[in-house]
Amino acid sequence: MNKTHSVSRPAQLTRPQGSETVRRASRMLAWALLGLLLFGLNIALAEFAHHAGLVTYVFTRTLLWSVLPYLFAFVLLHRSLHLPAMEGNSLVGLATTLPFAALLFIFAAFHLEYSRGALLLSYVTTLGWIWFGYRRFVRNYVPVFGYTDAATLAQLEQILAMPGAAPASPTRFQPISSLDEAVHCDGLMLDRNATADPERTRVLAQFKLSHVRMYSVERIGEMLTGRVGLAHIDENFLDDYAAHYFYSFAKRLIDLAAVLCMAPLALPLGLVVAVAIRLESTGPALFRQGRVGLFGKPFTMFKFRSMAFDAGAPAQFAARRDPRVTRVGRVIRKYRLDEIPQLWNVLAGDMSLIGPRPEQVPMVDEFAHTIAYYPYRHLVRPGLSGWAQVQQGYVGTHEETVTKLSYDLYYVKHCSFALDLLIGVKTLRTLLTGYGAR
Structure with missing residues (x-):
């Protein structure tokens, strides 16, 4: 766990406010829409090859069908963004393979004609596009969480340091003393059990109104490790079961x-x-x-x-x-x-x-x-x-x-x-x- 000190930045360089999870999802959505252009190019080239007598009409039709599992693959990946980023390779492979396997099952079940070459081309294109986008916008991104109380770092260390546990995802932490510093972070780590006082309440309200995402120490630990912190567990954490x-x-x-x-x-x-x-x-x-x-x-x-x-x-x-x-x-x-x-x-x-x-x-x-x-x-x-x-x-x-x-x-x-x-x-x-x- 790396710790850094905050550095003042000009207001015009302020990063977009809000949840980092939302920002990651927005980046992946934009990447998915951009990928449709790549599919469009493949379909146009396939249509040209069909008129040239190089492929049959089934090849082009299979490419059109493959747009559906391509989009569904991004939906599956979006639904799994709450899982630790260190699981990225498995998530990308899973999110890509399942929709194409389902499409192949539909082709076989309803005896529909399809091109194995076109299906394989679509699968490889989808896998490469999603893998590159995930690594660029999600996995290789090192989030920065701010904190106002150094005691929260000690609580987090208890969650991270457990015998036999897998290593946590890389993350940086920096002390926060003002709203200007807070909006440059992906979120603010707080001790929800800390004693409330009027000044702290006013500061947190200011952060909240500025769309600064706030997380408990326990939630940060879950995001980084895929584990629940037992030392500071909330009695009501299973209310939504x-x-x-x-x-x-x-x-x-x-x-x-x-x-x-x-x-x-x-x-x-x-x-x-x-x-x-x-x-x-x-x-x-x-x-x-x-x-x-x-x-x-x-x-x-x-x-x-x-x-x-x-x-x-x-x-x-x-x-x-x-x-x-x-x-x-x-x-x-x-x-x-x-x-x-x-x-x-x-x-x-x-x-x-x-x-x-x-x-x-x-x-x-x-x-x-x-x-x-x-x-x-x-x-x-x-x-x-x-x-x-x-x-x-x-x-x-x-x-x-x-x-x-x-x-x-x-x-x-x-x-x-x-x-x-x-x-x-x-x-x-x-x-x-x-x-x-x-």
């Missing part, structure tokens, strides 16, 4: 459809894993364990056994290079093949594909008494993969569990289809690389 009713219903339907689609691959792969486990060691291939699910309700979770069989083993963290893990177990844990049976838990409604990982009942009982706000993670259905898993991996200590909770509560607070899709993409990376396995 009820607004996610439609999202929860639609997500459940998606879970069911996804499991049914994966079943033809998961069943034979699971059979191979089960046979390998039985050939290497004695004991059942399937492992059952009590976990805590939605609203704190316990359920039985299924996994393929990856450790030596011990019916009386107590609940404990998995250590790095854990000696209990078998040779087959190391492979299936690395690539998460041990979690294939949990697709049944998803089908039964105990779990979702995306959500906080369910913990063992004894651990939940312990953490509920030792870690404040721990039960809040049970406000959403647990998942096969979650925000904490793709950002942090497995945890092995009480301190890392606190960090994990900060990621889980960020998901509970900001759960959305955009965040779920981002987690899905990062989970695929985990499956391919074995990141975070123990």
Whole structure:
């Protein structure tokens, strides 16, 4: 975290006032509209090539169809601007690929003629245009936040410095003593728990009337890290959870459809894993364990056994290079093949594909008494993969569990289809690389 001192600037050089999020969205919107000229050029060249007999009319028509996923890609990216900018590459790839995949599905479902070359050209053009615009206007931009009280920096440091956490997005901070200095910042960082006094209230009102965006320390921490600050959490930060009713219903339907689609691959792969486990060691291939699910309700979770069989083993963290893990177990844990049976838990409604990982009942009982706000993670259905898993991996200590909770509560607070899709993409990376396995 870099700190800078403010420098007076002439009034005519004052940057546009208002939210930096709005400014970023406006820049990306202008970039999207400019990109339509590029599509127009491609269509004009395609029409010229058609008259010259180089391509068919289907090529031009496919380019025209591709304008829709191009625009929808920018909509998806706009909806995900609240996520940390360090996730930019994943967001751009996701926002571009999904709309074009949907268009390809429509072509196949309705038996419409299309040009693979034109579709590929449109996809590559969209991906390059969005990637360049995002890096120029969003990811490479280092925001500057002002502050009036140095104590807010100390509070922010507590949020940023957590064991096992991913690094925060680059940001600069500078002290603010006047309105002229404040309007040159992207926002003002404040301690919302600070004692109010008439002078402070008048100053903040002046900032607000000048369209200076003001953020709490906790909100700045969320924007930079993708975590919720537990030391200064607000008791009412989940008041808007009820607004996610439609999202929860639609997500459940998606879970069911996804499991049914994966079943033809998961069943034979699971059979191979089960046979390998039985050939290497004695004991059942399937492992059952009590976990805590939605609203704190316990359920039985299924996994393929990856450790030596011990019916009386107590609940404990998995250590790095854990000696209990078998040779087959190391492979299936690395690539998460041990979690294939949990697709049944998803089908039964105990779990979702995306959500906080369910913990063992004894651990939940312990953490509920030792870690404040721990039960809040049970406000959403647990998942096969979650925000904490793709950002942090497995945890092995009480301190890392606190960090994990900060990621889980960020998901509970900001759960959305955009965040779920981002987690899905990062989970695929985990499956391919074995990141975070123990």
